[in-house]
Amino acid sequence: MGMEAWKNLWTVVFFVASLAFYTIVLVVGSKGLADFKNMLVAMVAARRIPPGGPDTSRRQP
């Protein structure tokens, strides 16, 4: 394979690689945002629960 062929090959590979990368980032980023939010909410909730678990004696009427 000559040098010109290698140049053309890497040009195609670079643009295909970039396209594939940013497409996955867009899809995973948008769909994963909900999971990310849920994890943060769960962490905040976990901090509010005392070490012995939730206090069930103080039930709302």
Place this chain on the structure above:
Amino acid sequence: MNLSWVDYAIVLVYVGGTITAGILARGAIKGISDFLVAGRTLKTHMAVATMVSTGLGLVTVMYFAEEGFTNGFAPFLVGVFSTVVHIIIGKTGFIVSRLRHLRVMTVPEFYEIKYNRGVRLFGGSILALAGVLNMGLFPILGSKFVIGFTGIPVDYVRPVMIGMLIVVVFYTLMGGMVSVVLTDFAQFILLSLGFFVATYIILTHPDLGWTNIVAAVERHRGEAGFNTFANPDFGWIWVFYFLSVLSIGIVWQPEMSRPLSTQNSRVARRVFWISGITGMGRAIIPMFFGAAALAYFNDPDFGSQLAMPTMLGSILPIGIAGLFLAGMFAAFMSTHDSYLLAWSGVIVRDIISPLKAMRRGSAQQVQEDGTWGGLTSQEEIYWTRALVVLLAAFLAVFGIYYIDKMPETAFKFMYVTGTIFFAGCVGTVGLGLYWRKANAVGACSALLLGAFLPLAFLILNLVPRYTPAFLRYFVENSNRANLASMVLAGLAMIVGSLLTQRTHPPRALDFSGME
């Protein structure tokens, strides 16, 4: 100094935000499986984001950019192979499905299930050695990026590295794998955005652009800058080695911990093939930045590690530069916390805890809390945190000592250190999972012979006059040492196991009901 106060403010806001997240994550840690594999609750998209982020650390960007600066477009094949092999693994579930089905947290845990506690201890020691050496250049390369990008004088490379390490250690100690997952996601978004903008600016810059970059690579590197097989740093031996290592490389603990953190084997496989699609971009985009730096400075003798960050620091506008630096700092944090957690976890669970279990004479089976009869879950967390601090201190010292003594590029160093463990895994994990005659003797032989040549390469290049004649061929080029070690380890497993089937009968594994 290349950056304005706006850029620094963006970085500070990001660091402040992640530290807050780390403090919040502390409340979510109830046991060792929360700390090391996020309680095995990760869904596909979070797992993909976190896996891509781990494979795209600041150090990865640095060593791929160095390859682009030094070898032009020839190393692009790294990205192509990475994508192809990851997609195949994701679609077939090779290794990953079976390990996930066995519910192990580290690969040496599999050694205790398949072989015995002694193999776990030996394999854990080799994995820890390979992992810690592999990570040895991460902090110093991260610091070099910041120095080059911001224009801070090179004399400050050590204090900057220590400051960055302190932030990372504090963050990792707070939340374990839960905090790792959160930074990974933030890095995934920030760094990808930074990559996109930087690529656009490079392609439209009057002194750069695709045509100018190709011309610069041709002028300075000739055919070796394009033809992977004509480049002495790559060639056919490298091709065979790299395809083999990619097939077995999924056992690398920081990478493996992501599929092991997923809900089930099916999600683990999906995570692999989706993240595999990004493999080309993760390698090729930073290599393109490195090649662009060669065109920008038009000087092949400009420092190969400082060229890319110095170029980006000069051409990115205010605000974008801050965003890019925050993304890169996120990448630094994400890789460091993942790796620190992975290697300290391996040392605690696969070396310290088994030693204690052996002294107690406890049964070789997993307990309800995920421990193996040595340290308790809380003791494992305590020791893992202590080791995170010790490892960070070691990395700082090692990086300063070794950075100017590397025999080849940083990319090659990463693979030769990884192969200390990967080679043994050809036999212990590859054959161990799929060949029912694999036994403990074969596993020990594979681990020992697999580690020998990569270690010889690293040590003898520091003291070349002690190299024996029969090793000279392997010590001259890491590709030869790496490929030979993988072949040796595979053969060692086969021969060792076949010769000792009666004295060491192999254990059977149960994969019934696997998804």
